[in-house]
Amino acid sequence: MPSSGMIEHELENVTKVYQQGKRTVEAVRGVSLQIASGEFVSIMGPSGSGKSTLLHLLGALDTPTSGRVIFHGRDLQAMSDRERSLLRRTQLGFVFQFFNLLPTLTAVENVTLPLLLAGESRRRSRMRALAGLERVGLLDRADHFPDEMSGGEMQRVAIARALITEPQVVICDEPTGNLDSATGQEILALLSSLPEEGKRSVVMVTHDVHAARFGHRLIHFRDGLIERIETISRSARNAYENVAEPHEDDGIGRNGAEMPCTDSAEAKSEC
DSSP: OOTTOOEEEEEEEEEEEEEETTEEEEEEEEEEEEEETTOEEEEEOOTTSSHHHHHHHHTTSSOOSEEEEEETTEEGGGSOHHHHHHHHHHTEEEEETTOOOOTTSOHHHHHHHHHHHTTOOHHHHHHHHHHHHHHTTOGGGTTOOGGGSOHHHHHHHHHHHHHTTOOSEEEEESTTTTSOHHHHHHHHHHHHTOOBTTTBEEEEEESOHHHHTTSSEEEEEETTEEEEEEEOOHHHHHHHTTSOOBOTTTOBBTTSOBOOOOSSHHHHHHO
């Protein structure tokens, strides 16, 4: 994590257990983790590993069975449902795989929604939403409906909506999972520009190793536990932004370029 970054999120020996009929599912099993402001953290693991449950805990969408999830010094489980809802609306931004845009609203109307729910005037909400769309390069699509936009454009609208309240954390659940490789690369470049030390962090769950290595740290998650953590160097992150998406596990980009090494000992030994 950034050495001078303030701790934004902290998990202390967190577990999450579900009951499915007579079967007990331990989705998260005693995880401890710190995330600093200004950090981009990627979480990667196979289906059923518990990574989405971990993301829901970080996003105050769920509470742990045991342990503590702390956000800026506050225990999320100690909050009321109303307090957690307010936290999600004002301090957390969410970006999902399938965009979650309302089909009957234009791009600008989708982006204004969090502001209107917070009681801001329609005029000011629209002005701020237009500025948000300009930030993601979509001002010219402000009055278009979702079915008039490409997947990449819809995801940019979703990112503008996630940022409209100036959240302290942006939570991303497979943000490139429904996009082609070229468009996914553009979205990843946009997401990697969002972390600001002392102001905003990004936490992203993904199946895609190429996408995951846009982060400062890559957390490998398996069977409800952190398997290992890679630190991705600045030079490696910059290199990943300039190569095509790799074939899975072969270390070679689609343009034939060798993929860069990371700072992990394991990765270095293979390079």
